[in-house]
Amino acid sequence: MERIMGGGVFQMVLASAGLLLLYRILVRLRPGTALQDAVVVITGGSSGLGKECARVFHAAGARLVLCGRDAGRLQQVIQELTDSSTGSQRQTYTPCRVTFDLADTDTVDRAAEEILKCYGHVDVLINNAGISYRGNILDTNLSVQRDVMETNYFGPIALTQALLPSMVQRRSGHIVVISSVQGKMAIPYRSAYAASKHATQAYFDCLRAEIERYGIPVTVISPGYIRTSLSLNAVTGDGSKYGVLDKTTASGRDPLDVARAVLRAVRQRSEDVVLAGPLPSLALYLRTLWPALFFKLMSSRARKEQKPKDE
Numbered sequence: 001m002e003r004i005m006g007g008g009v010f011q012m013v014l015a016s017a018g019l020l021l022l023y024r025i026l027v028r029l030r031p032g033t034a035l036q037d038a039v040v041v042i043t044g045g046s047s048g049l050g051k052e053c054a055r056v057f058h059a060a061g062a063r064l065v066l067c068g069r070d071a072g073r074l075q076q077v078i079q080e081l082t083d084s085s086t087g088s089q090r091q092t093y094t095p096c097r098v099t100f101d102l103a104d105t106d107t108v109d110r111a112a113e114e115i116l117k118c119y120g121h122v123d124v125l126i127n128n129a130g131i132s133y134r135g136n137i138l139d140t141n142l143s144v145q146r147d148v149m150e151t152n153y154f155g156p157i158a159l160t161q162a163l164l165p166s167m168v169q170r171r172s173g174h175i176v177v178i179s180s181v182q183g184k185m186a187i188p189y190r191s192a193y194a195a196s197k198h199a200t201q202a203y204f205d206c207l208r209a210e211i212e213r214y215g216i217p218v219t220v221i222s223p224g225y226i227r228t229s230l231s232l233n234a235v236t237g238d239g240s241k242y243g244v245l246d247k248t249t250a251s252g253r254d255p256l257d258v259a260r261a262v263l264r265a266v267r268q269r270s271e272d273v274v275l276a277g278p279l280p281s282l283a284l285y286l287r288t289l290w291p292a293l294f295f296k297l298m299s300s301r302a303r304k305e306q307k308p309k310d311e
């Protein structure tokens, strides 16, 4: 009897896994939204993942609006993209640029107006810009916790809220946010960053439910480590720059590869995408299913990493 039951359970698990695999294949094969001529806004378009997103959306025929704080760096990206499109089979467009600081939410409304002036509307907003943080909570100024929250949370939500009314009016648009696996699990010495990404996940999950009725999808993308300048640009507990290219960052996933996954998620109108390797994925399951063990592992990690650079 037990053998029969055991066999039955095994077959059920196998069948479920097969169905899940089939579902994933079908989702991938589903014809996606066309991006030719779509107006795509990318924040943090001057470097790292944002720059690679600019590359793949530009090549797909999108009309880009690139945002960042440094006009010169944005112009350099625009030049690279225009140079690369010579001989392209597809119609491509010279991107527009809008310069503003996401941490200064007072300027975001002005920036949204400027963004809308580029092409008259926005089809896809990719909230990508962000900064990270390295530090021990005990030695971190509250102002640093606030600053990271301004750039990673309040800035993107202010921009989203400024652009949403025009999307709702047209009953068309798509909101995307680049979060992190640290938006789903918190690891030691990343308090400001992980908190800002958890807030991001929660806000955009609420938004998804609230604007579904207007036909506007919300996509939250949670990558693991990517090979960019994120750790170099991270802030420490006293507000100074960390300035180190961490091994984890240097050995992270190719940003172009991640950008292609972002493009796929936009085409498929995916809701929640985790782009992480087996270990962080396992850690995410552990956080949900066996939190006590997850917390023990994090405490041990905190003890081992007792000396972040700013101590």
Ligand SMILES: NC(=O)C1=CN([C@@H]2O[C@H](COP(=O)(O)OP(=O)(O)OC[C@H]3O[C@@H](n4cnc5c(N)ncnc54)[C@H](OP(=O)(O)O)[C@@H]3O)[C@@H](O)[C@H]2O)C=CC1
Pocket (backbone or CB within 6 Å): 043, 044, 045, 046, 047, 048, 049, 050, 067, 068, 069, 070, 073, 100, 101, 102, 103, 128, 129, 130, 131, 132, 151, 178, 179, 180, 181, 222, 223, 224, 225, 226, 227, 228, 229, 230, 231, 233, 249, 252
């Ligand atoms: N690299 C990684 O391991 C991972 C990154 N991510 C996320 O990916 C996103 C992109 O980061 P990544 O490309 O890695 O890092 P980079 O440091 O290379 O790029 C960050 C971008 O954000 C822009 N930015 C930073 N602060 C502001 C601000 N106050 N106002 C406007 N723009 C700003 C920068 O533009 P400029 O300085 O020109 O203004 C830059 O273009 C971030 O949200 C990050 O959290 C998620 C998981 C892993």
Ligand SMILES: CCCCCCCCCCCCCCCC(=O)OCC(=O)COP(=O)(O)O
Pocket (backbone or CB within 6 Å): 132, 133, 180, 181, 182, 187, 190, 193, 223, 224, 225, 226, 230, 231, 234, 246, 248, 249, 279, 280, 282, 283, 286, 297
């Ligand atoms: C019983 C088996 C247990 C196996 C679980 C082991 C737990 C291992 C913990 C793994 C933690 C992974 C952290 C991944 C963090 C990450 O990818 O972050 C992405 C970023 O946003 C990077 O930003 P950062 O500034 O931190 O470089």
